Amino acid sequence: MARRKRRSGNSRCHLVVFLRNYGPVTRNSLEDSSFDPTHTWIVDGGPNLPSLPNSVAPPTLVIAADAGYLHAQSLGIPIHVVVGDFDSLDKESLPTDNSRPVVEEHPKDKDQSDLALALKFAQRVGAEDIQIISGGGGRLDHLLISSVLLANDDNINQRIITHCGTSRLMALTTNKAFDLDDVIGSQVSLVALSSDARISTEGLRWNLSSGDSFSKFSSLGLSNEILSRPRIDVHRGVFLVIVTSRDL
Numbered sequence: 001m002a003r004r005k006r007r008s009g010n011s012r013c014h015l016v017v018f019l020r021n022y023g024p025v026t027r028n029s030l031e032d033s034s035f036d037p038t039h040t041w042i043v044d045g046g047p048n049l050p051s052l053p054n055s056v057a058p059p060t061l062v063i064a065a066d067a068g069y070l071h072a073q074s075l076g077i078p079i080h081v082v083v084g085d086f087d088s089l090d091k092e093s094l095p096t097d098n099s100r101p102v103v104e105e106h107p108k109d110k111d112q113s114d115l116a117l118a119l120k121f122a123q124r125v126g127a128e129d130i131q132i133i134s135g136g137g138g139r140l141d142h143l144l145i146s147s148v149l150l151a152n153d154d155n156i157n158q159r160i161i162t163h164c165g166t167s168r169l170m171a172l173t174t175n176k177a178f179d180l181d182d183v184i185g186s187q188v189s190l191v192a193l194s195s196d197a198r199i200s201t202e203g204l205r206w207n208l209s210s211g212d213s214f215s216k217f218s219s220l221g222l223s224n225e226i227l228s229r230p231r232i233d234v235h236r237g238v239f240l241v242i243v244t245s246r247d248l
Helices: 027-031 068-075 114-124 140-151
Strands: 040-043 061-065 081-084 102-105 129-134 159-164 167-173 187-192 197-204 221-236 238-244
Touching (some): 040 068, 040 114, 061 114, 114 129, 114 140, 221 238
Parallel strands (some): 061 081, 081 102, 129 159
Antiparallel strands (some): 187 238
């Protein structure tokens, strides 16, 4: 049997007391908090500084995934929560005055990435519209997992958009609408994450029908172009939709 990294069967046991002026993050403290999750941003902690997204509502809640705290600071974004194992962020760099964020610290030997834990935090406080701000770059395994996280069972039915440079990424399945704005003239790629996936489109240079069968990870949907207001409907399976603007 493969050994797992988790040191406890209960992941909530990994929420530890933050030393000095920080208190424990518990279920009750979350319920009693004044977080407004209406427009939640998660700033990812990759090696590259992200850029601020266009045409997105200003955040009411900002969660930094580990070193995403430093990126948010550089971008002038107020940070409400920091989640992670602090392997790439010095805890001593966090403020100790009234501007200090809530801290959810996890051990380095854990089963989930800092971004995955930040998404779980956002969902625990009621976030339904989540924007992930990422600078991309760094390790390929991290980039791949961060992308497909949007399509796992915990996240597929949530509205989660990843912004990375001039690209936006979302996961679609049946009965989940494609609703990105300002997309005409952009490139779009459709990546099937399940076998015999079916999707139909309108408004693209090369439209697809529900009769077109996608094999898993096929390049069939690569590098299309949005000519008019698009309609993208998934009839079977799960797709990643990547829209890259020429204007942003």
